[in-house]
Amino acid sequence: MRKYLGLLAAVSIALILAIVGTTPPSPRDETAPQTDFSAARAMVDVRQVAAAPHVTGSAENARVRAYLVERLRALGLDTGTTASPLGEQGAARLRQWRGDEMAAPPVENIFARLGGSxxxxxxxxxxxxxDSVWGSAGASDDAAGVAAILEIVRAVKAKGALPRDLLVLFTDAEELGLEGAKYFFANNSNRRRVGAIINLEARGGGGRTTLFQTSAQNGEAMRLYHRAVDRPGASSLAAFVYSVLPNDTDLTPALSGDYTAYNFAFIGRPGLYHSPDATPENLDQGALQDMGAQGLDLTWALLSAETLPGKAADLTFFDMFGLFLISYPAWAGWLLIAAAALLVIDQIRAAETRKTMARGSAATLLVILLGAGLLYLFNLLSGADGAINYYDRLAATTRLEVQALLICAAMLVLALAWLGGQRASLIGIILAIVVQLFAPTAAYIIVIPLLLGGLAAVAKRRVGGGGGIALAVLFAAISLGFLFQNSHALMQGVGPAMPMVAALLAALALPPLTILAPPVSGRAGNIIAAFLLIAALALALWVRLDPVAETVAVYSEFRMPR
Structure with a gap:
């Protein structure tokens, strides 16, 4: 048993770190200081806004609008509404939701101003x-964002005099094609007063809030975020992934302007996206607290800044387990790759034979290529091989994530059993170089584990003894925890459609596992891998044969375009 202690310690610490990094803070109650954000105070507004579905043009939408105007005025803001016509695409979607040919209603934005010095x-x-979609109260999407803004405004007022104006825009018809935001940023004269924008969104019902998009040339903007936010949740990898997906938020029409912009959202509990179950009772109040706390920190920093952030070269940025943010110029990724390469070269020099190096590279390729192939195949077996209900797949995300974990674990076991894991492989460095060339702000997802894995190997070999083992366990734990945290985020974001990305992250786990894991016989490895794959197959069939989830959007049977 003692030979497994190092591995068990590293995996246990890694899981703790990953849980810390993916768990939102505890919600603050009504007794929180007036200058702090309180999810309990914000929930009062969530319950009002998300009392029922409130689609653009509906009586409930009008009730919510009147409530928000009253709330903003009670907070001391100059408040008004503006009406604009609903475009044909949005009107067509609304008619399909309603099932009638009623005339398109106007889009009615709410705009408010709190004057600064x-x-x-x-x-x-x-x-x-x-607004909400048809059939959903929209507690998370986007009553949570609306309520968070109201609580942020209240807390900002409690902090004292504002150096500059604070503006609030509650848009209508976002769910019908960003109609309210498009009109404001194309036509409303108040857009010229805006210097910085914070947009709050959600795709799900909980989890950590992440800064997943910024305006272009975000160097100064991210430095301010880095200084301001107490418990950050941010990822330039998420920003890159989002940029290549066909998704939009209300921030999209603003990004063509010369604004400093930040886009926040939480995507946990994905089955609640546009769901009839997206009610205030089912909203994760920790996610609301996370969104509001980050939003308040950043809002006050922007209001207090002598000058708002300008344009500067993009930064690579990511939070380490939600405890602190790491950011650096994208070009510095080349320096980190060079450092990781030196660590790999050190391992190559210590390798006994070229055969060892070849086996290490083969192990990496086995996990990436065979793992990606099996992830793709099992995803098809789970029901992704034909017409699918997008929201039903979201509801199955947790099971699909466990399925991917089982497949990746099987590949790692086979790599350790057949090829002795990864020793002195340059495959990871090659992959890091490729990603750094084409997506430099996303390359950290490969470089950081390579660095930590290399440090673990150096510590065990060069320090030696109990101290070397302890350092190796520490570096391995941080590396594995980092991979667990980011794998979870990626699987929530793209897992139901593209689980193959998990294979690459699994391959990056080979260096620390190889350092700490005792030898695995071929027979034992085959048995363990077979058991894991059978469990993954059972999950795939469970998802495939399950009835459509009760949480799916009620309009999804119409197969509306997203």
């Missing part, structure tokens, strides 16, 4: 949409 300075705009 110098109104000539560019203002800070907080933005969220107050």
């Amino acid at each position: 110098d109104p000539s300075l560019p203002a800070v705009l907080l933005m969220a949409h107050y």
